[in-house]
Amino acid sequence: MRYVPTSCLRPGMILGKNLYSQDGVVLLAKDVQITKEYIDNIQKLLINGVYIEDSVSENIKIEHVISDELRIKAVKSIKHIYNNPKNITKTLEIVENIAKSVIGEILRNKSVMINMIDIKNYDDFLFSHCVNVAVLSSVIGIALNLEDSKLEKLVASAMLHDIGKVFIPKELLTKEELTEEEEKILKSHPEKGYRYIKTYHNSIAVTSYVGILQHHERFDGKGYPDGKKGEKISLFGRILCLCDIYDKLITERPHRKASLPSEAIEYIMAYNGSVFDPKLVKVFLKKVAPYPLGTIIQLSNGQKSIVVENNEDCSLRPIVRILDNQEIVNLTEDWNYRNVTIVSVNNY
Missing domain, CATH: 3.90.105.10 (Molybdopterin biosynthesis moea protein, domain 2)
Structure with missing residues (x-):
């Protein structure tokens, strides 16, 4: 597949x-x-x-980090929360149930790298994006050995990280070019979300709503709303920043073509230490595959190959099957391929 x-x-x-x-x-x-x-x-x-x-991808099995059933349920639940922000009791119940379900499924598959490209419909972008950020955050949290109660708070923060957009005019969320004033309004969504959760959902953990507030802060202090720097940004804020940007990069939107996972990973590596926490980037690169299983790649020696397995400790050099002779090659370990690099991805 x-x-x-x-x-x-x-x-x-x-x-x-x-x-x-x-x-x-x-x-x-x-x-x-x-x-x-x-x-x-x-x-x-x-x-x-x-x-x-097809015959090219024969015998390639892609394991799901979470099931289709849970993903669909989670997207519907997030949609309900964002469309009914005043239903406080229901929101808490939904967040708690989905967080536990997501964490439970990922813990059962915790040795699996994220190889699946999510199939998205743009109309549901905000809701599927929140679910994806929750999944990515959970994977990172598990890799960091966070205890279950902390994981649940992290996933809750991820699911609600864009709740402040409910209070932003809808036309600004999809507008291609914003005026200075409109950009200021859009950038107010972390603070609006933080105030809303803190005021109306005060039983949600402080760490969760602080993560919502800080998910656009940058490691170098050039983010917003408070320009916090380094580890003065909460752990949840630093994790959400990384997962939020990655998912946005790989998502097709009306005014911007989706990046390939490998291109998004390159972006993250380029801004390692400026936008992103280097410690978290190191974990992220072990758990999110730049070349998901089934990706057809062109090697620098002219050979076309398909990715059949990923190396967690060296994700940029996966195990591939050469298409013309079906040879299996580990780009990390095979000495004959030590100078061979991946030059492009083919989507045919």
Whole structure:
């Protein structure tokens, strides 16, 4: 199985994974043959891509960090919270239940790197984004050996990190170019979210709502709203900053093409120590694959390959299968490939 962006889909391809609507209804079932009509409808729904099965990706099994059922339930729950911010009792119940479910599933799969590219519909971007940040944050928290109670607070903070956007005019959230005044209003969302949670959900842990306040702070002190620097930013704030930016980078949006996971990882490495906490980046690079399983890559020696396994300790040099001779090569350990690098990703 491998991921193919919608722009690269071709009639005759076989769907490798159920494709769901925003409400969790199966739009296309696994193993169906994709037609031009299906591709047109997928494009109209602004779905970023699908998983296919073909001879190139034969025997590649992609393990889910969380199940489709839990992801769909979590997105629906976040949508309910953000659309009903005054339903305080229900919000607390939802946050607690989803946090425990996400952590439970990830703990059962904690040896798994994040290899799955989330299939998103842009209309639900804010809600699926919050779920993705919660999943990424949980993976980082588990890798840091945070105790369960702290993990639950971290996931709660991640799910609610953009709750302040409920109080921002909707047109500003999708506007391509903002005036100075509009940018100021948009940048007020961490503080609005913090005040809302602190005022109306005071049973939520202090660390959770401080994380909401600080998720746009930068490690070098050039972030907002308070310009905090280094470890003066809470641990939750530093984790959320990293996970928030990564998920936004790999998401297709009306005014910006999605980055490949490898491109997003390069961005994070470039801003290591300025935007991001170096200690957290080190953990992140071990747990999030720059070349997810099923990625077709071009090597510097001219060979095309497909990623069949990732090396947690050296994620930029995965184990690949050479397409023309089916040879399995570990780019980290194979001495014959020590000078061979990955030069590009092919999405065909």
